Amino acid sequence: MGAPPPLCWMLTAINASEPLQTANKNPPHGRMPHSLILCGGDMDELLKEGRRLAAEWLCREEGRPCMRCRACRNALSGRHVDVTLVNEGPGETIKVASVRALRQSMLLSPFDGEGKAALVAYAQNLNTASQNALLTLLEDPPPSTRLLLLCQQIGALLPTVRSRCAVLRLPAAPEAAPSSEHMEQAERYAAALASDWDRAALALSWEKLSRDELAALLGAVLAVLRRQVDAAQEPAWYLHKMDTIIECIGALRQNASVGSVCGILMC
Numbered sequence: 001m002g003a004p005p006p007l008c009w010m011l012t013a014i015n016a017s018e019p020l021q022t023a024n025k026n027p028p029h030g031r032m033p034h035s036l037i038l039c040g041g042d043m044d045e046l047l048k049e050g051r052r053l054a055a056e057w058l059c060r061e062e063g064r065p066c067m068r069c070r071a072c073r074n075a076l077s078g079r080h081v082d083v084t085l086v087n088e089g090p091g092e093t094i095k096v097a098s099v100r101a102l103r104q105s106m107l108l109s110p111f112d113g114e115g116k117a118a119l120v121a122y123a124q125n126l127n128t129a130s131q132n133a134l135l136t137l138l139e140d141p142p143p144s145t146r147l148l149l150l151c152q153q154i155g156a157l158l159p160t161v162r163s164r165c166a167v168l169r170l171p172a173a174p175e176a177a178p179s180s181e182h183m184e185q186a187e188r189y190a191a192a193l194a195s196d197w198d199r200a201a202l203a204l205s206w207e208k209l210s211r212d213e214l215a216a217l218l219g220a221v222l223a224v225l226r227r228q229v230d231a232a233q234e235p236a237w238y239l240h241k242m243d244t245i246i247e248c249i250g251a252l253r254q255n256a257s258v259g260s261v262c263g264i265l266m267c
């Protein structure tokens, strides 16, 4: 297995009052926060990166994750005994019993190494009781554990949960290169973000697009915003807008109607 492709993570504290940190590589081992929200639109990609981060946490070789040792191979393939995965599927509520079981497993000593990791897929489906149960893990994490919430709609998480986690924003998968027409529309939308009137008029014109066309167009908008965020004077404002776009793409992939997504984009 070769080295992973370089990733452009943006590491930010979700609390907008904290200074923005950006990183072009993963956080160095040992500095990985206890609790992370991995957000993006595609659960397969989030799971892949969650497993890679678990490997990074559990690997004990140089240049971790080395991607070759037993810990890495088991973590990457989802077979590591010290990596717990909660995956109820895309449409299922994650109930409080699942969170309590996760907490119990995190309290046990590692079987095979010095640390443990837990991944919660579709974390947007944690209900309020589950998120409150999760707070005990976030506030008092068992030693040598890392918790990764894989979330397609970060807005579904309670502020109390979000404020206790660092956020890793997974870049949108490099799908087909956007067409010049999409790029032009994306540039116009990014330029119109500060204007309610222009933004609403543009989003209204997108109601005639198909779901796939709108998702591709929003991918282009995201690319434009990513390009602008590093130079922005108010990066938190951009990150908030990017969250909205990421959530809209996720909603389209879960078959939300084009009209409802355009409604969000107009607001």
Ligand SMILES: [Zn+2]
Binding pocket: 059, 060, 061, 064, 065, 066, 067, 068, 069, 070, 071, 072, 073
């Ligand atoms: Zn390794």
